[in-house]
Amino acid sequence: MPETDFAAQLARLAPEVDEAGAKSVFERHRQPSGTPRWLLPAAVVVLIVVGVTGLVLMRGDDATAPVSPVDDALRPNDGETLIADEAYFEVVIVAETTVGFGNAALVGSTEELDSLWAGWNPGVEQPDVEFAEAVALVMTRPDNACADVVTRFEVTNRNGVSTWIPVFEERADACEDPLLSWLYVVAIDRAALGDRADIVVPAAELYDVSEQTIEYTAPDGTPDESDDAATVTLTPTDVVVPLPPEGEPELHNTAAGMFYVVNHGDGDVSVIQATIDLISPVDPDTTNLMSFVVASESGRSFFSEGEVWDAWGRSATRDRVDDLTGYAGRVVGDEVEILASDATRVEGDPEVPDGEQYPLPARPFGDGITVEQFFTLSSSGPIWRMFDAQLVVEEGVGRICPVDEVVDPTGCPDAGMVIDTQVRSGNADLTSWYGSPILAFQDPVRGFTHVIPLAGYSSRNERLGIDTGDAFVTSIRIGCGGPDGSLVMANVGLEMPERATRTLTVVEDGQELGNGTTSGSGQVVIGFGLTEVPGENAELVVTDGDIEYARIPIPAETVTSCATSEAAPWEPPSESGRDDDVPFRVVSRPIGGSGGGWIGWAADQAQLDSLLTLFDRVGTGDPIDYESEIALLVSIDGGTCGPFFDGLDLVDGHVQVRTFSDPEDGCRLPLDHEATVLALPRSELSGTTSIAADATSSPTIVEFATDSGRFLAIGDAGFQVTNAQIDCRNTGQLQLTILGHGDGVESMAVEARIGERPLPDATSPSVNPADGALLASVAIPDGVVLDEPITFTVDPAGSTGGLLESPPISPDALGPLPSSCR
Known part of the structure; x- marks a missing residue:
């Protein structure tokens, strides 16, 4: 039992009185605050007078004498509760407010308090707080006409972190009972909080106000008026999920949202949001679309829309702007409590292993439901639902439509079952389709608010979609482009029939004012330079040779001019910028030689040296660190006006070169072709890298192994070369063996070159009509030194895929090369 002889306690704890300290504490606590002060117990009052703080250590119902001086952080042991009285805090304001109850924030500077006061607009005069010594806990609480009083903080130990909980007590015997919102501002000593603490604002369950947790991290250096307290508010969600095995992320679809839980061991977990905002590839004006975040096969990183995050949610992109925040987790036994977090950044540097693979689950939650089945459900969410249905955005409104009623899409049916969503588009003339399946988030009050497309998409512009010989112009935008924004650009989207060509x-x-030509099929976007900003009479003329298909008015644009720069001639970018999806740096610019329109790759210096044999001069530049980087060699066909290399985009999962062309009066760099060697960080690429092998509007896609540079495939589903390698034939001679697959292929012709030297024709290319398998062998004559790149062309007769021409490939990328064939 605790001693009741206060004089004996005092003699033991303070045999000598620090009069100066006692006077300082007394003067501090005699200052008036916004509320009446209530007397502390007699023992605590005595201790304040003699300069010892009123901290009480409690275990269960027992309490010992006060401990710890005020300039030390409070660090309770497991199972202990420390009672911090007003020596550690000061109630600065308690006042009725117009702000609703249930808010809480921790601020650490006058500027931060100014911002909060401006945002909340509480209708109360802003107080003065000595932020050099304290941080301010600001909260609104529900109560009757007599507000409760903060009398102390209980400080406990939660998972090694000191946790401060304010204790509210009633001080009035009787009071009127109107429901009011009360504003509290409480200044807490920084020194007592230490380097790290949590402040938990208790729930007001009668008024449905949840408990809130605010993380405090002390700023570096000596606190002053400019320091901000690093705070994160954690709010319980009432969602509890099983603790997954260590290193195996588990996806959960809950009332609190969709997220992964990652077990890092030793009681540490991260909760990774499984959705990010999506800019529609076919209509950037669409809102409330989201993209699914995919976990890697190793479980140590995540991927979506060209971005990579580590297992803690830390962005691995160069600018580190968007960590995956929004959730936190607390391990309780074999379960994880899910907390909502307002953090904007995850501490530490990202750690993403090399060679990560990100398989996209087409159906993250198994079977979907149809529109008809949805109307039989009684649940109203909140939850993500998977639909075997399409999202159609028509006349600016997104609707979920049955799949079987959207054939050769013309929009949602006028009659029948459809579901309205809050997906909206500012372009009412554009109709967009997002194929089945889709994920849609159902809010119990607002209905379906967000949609995640999991399949393909397409669009047609109803105003611009004039019949142009089976081609539709889907969008026309005028803006500023080029490296310095000085070029007036037209960007035109089209939906092209198969193997069509259009000049715009x-x-x-x-x-x-300017023109461009594109060919291919499906969704195409072409950009070209203009001599000036088009006026109100401007038109887009769509032609193919001498045939004019359409004249379409140019929509009114906000751009009136683009800044010009006469200081220096245009040069290709030296490194990636904000418009690039894939970071890069320019290593060198080879000159002369065969050039041509192709894009090659190298995973080591030997592979790059092989590609550079095609140029007269290879240029010089910074060396490539092949441990962390790979090389791309971009060679673009062009004239005196371009096109010129302008950056790297990520399109449908493959790296694609972006180009632009100068208008005629701005032509520079009189080259037949332009070549650039780029270094790309391996951390931005998966284990298999897909690139567009040329800079045309409908490029051929090539895949290679990121770690070794080994060629893997070229082509698409219609016709694809699935392997090409140099090996030994039965006669002991080197040969290039090509394997492929194509639907409807009747025969094929194969040609190959080493450097500029043609190789003999392929030996009896074989085609198996039963399964579409293809095989061809090209002999490599004796005496040929494999130090130049190899290029092959495969022309399948009867295939829907068409001719394939590989970019130059280093022989090392078609290996491992045999040391001898004899």
């Missing part, structure tokens, strides 16, 4: 020309009053 912007004209005004008979004067041509």
Whole structure:
């Protein structure tokens, strides 16, 4: 039992009185605050007078004498509760407010308090807080006409972190009972909080106000008025999930949202949001679309829309702007309590292993439901639901439509079952389709608020979609482009029929302002330079040779001019910028030689040296660190006006070169082709890298192994070369063996070159009509030194895929090369 002889306690704890300290504490606590002060127990009052703080250590119902001086952080042991009285805090304000109850924040500077006061607008005069010594806990609480009083903080130990909980007590015997919101501002000593502490604002269950946890981290250096307290508010969600095995992320679809839980061991978990905002590839004006975040096969990183995060949610992109925040977890036994977090950044540097693979689950939650089945459900969410249905955004509104009623899509049916969503588009003339399946988030009050497309997409512009010989112009945008933003650019989206070619020309009053030509099929976007900003009479003329298909008015644009720079001629970018999906740096710019329109790769210096034999001069630049980087060699066909290399995009999962062309009066760099060697960080690439093998609007896609540079495949589903390698034939001679697959292939012709030297024709290319398997062998004559790149062309007769021409490939990438064939 605790001693009751206060004089004996005092003599033991303070045999000598620190009069100066006692006077300082007394003067501090005699200052008036916004509420009346209540007397502490007599023992605590005596201790304050003699300069010892009123901290009480409690175990269960027992309490010992006060411990710890005020300038030390409070660090309770497991199972202990320390009672911090007003020596550790000061109630600065308690006042009725117009702000709703249930808010809480921790601020560490006058500027931060100014911002909070401006945002909350509480209708109360802003107080002065000595932020050099304290941080301010600001909260709104529900109560009757007589507000409760903060009398102390209980400080406990939760998982090694000191946790401060304010204790509210009633001080009035009787009071009127109107429900009011009360504003509290409580200043807490920084020294007592230490380097790290949690402040837990208790729930007000009668008024449905949840408990809130605010993380405090002391700023570096000596606190002053400019320091901000690093705070994170954690709010319980009432969602509890099983603790997954260590290193195996588990996806959960709950009332609190969709997230992964990652077990890092030793009681540490991270909770990774499974959705990010999505900019629609077919209509950037669409809102409330989201993208699914995919876990890697190793469980040590995540991927979505060209971005990579580590297992803690830390972004691995160069600018580190978007960590995966929003959730936190607390391990309790074999379960994890899910907390909502307002953190904007995860501490520490990202750690993403090399060679990560990100398989996209087409159906993250198994079977979907149809629109008809949804109307039989009684649940109203909140939850993500998977639909075997399409999202159609028509006339600016997104609706979930049955799959079987959207054939050769014309929009949602006028009659029948459809589901409205809050997906919206600012372009009412554009109709967009997102194929089945889709994920849609159902809010019990607002309905379906967000949609995640999991399949393909397409669009058609109803206003611009004039019949142009089976081609549709889906969008026209005028803006500024080029490296310094000085070039007036037209960007035109089209939906092209198979193997079509279109020339697009912007004209005004008979004067041509600029043009571009594109070929291919499906969704195409082409950009080209203009001599000036088009006026109200400008038109887009769509032609193919001498055939004019359409004249379409140019929509009114906000851009009136683009800044010009006469200081220096245009040069390709030296490194990636904000418009690039894949980071890079320029290593060198080879000159002369065969050039051509192709894009090659190298995973080591020997592979790059092989590609550089095609150029007269290879240029010089910074060395490539092949431990952390790979090389791309970009060679673009062009004239005196371009196109020129302008950056790297990520399109449908493959790296694609972005180009632009100068208008005629701005032509520079009189080259037949332009070549650039780029270094790309391996951390931004998966184990298999897909690249567009040329800079055309409909490029051929090539895949290679990121770690070794080994060629893997080229082509698409219609016709694909699935392997090419140098090996030994039965006669003991080197040969290039090509394997492939194609639907409907009747025969094929194969040609190959080493450098500029053609190799003999393929030996009896074989085709198996039963399964579409293809095989061809090209002999490599004796005496040929494999120090130049190899290029092959495969032309399948009867295939829907068409001719394939590989970019130059280093022989080392077609290996391992045999040391001898004899």
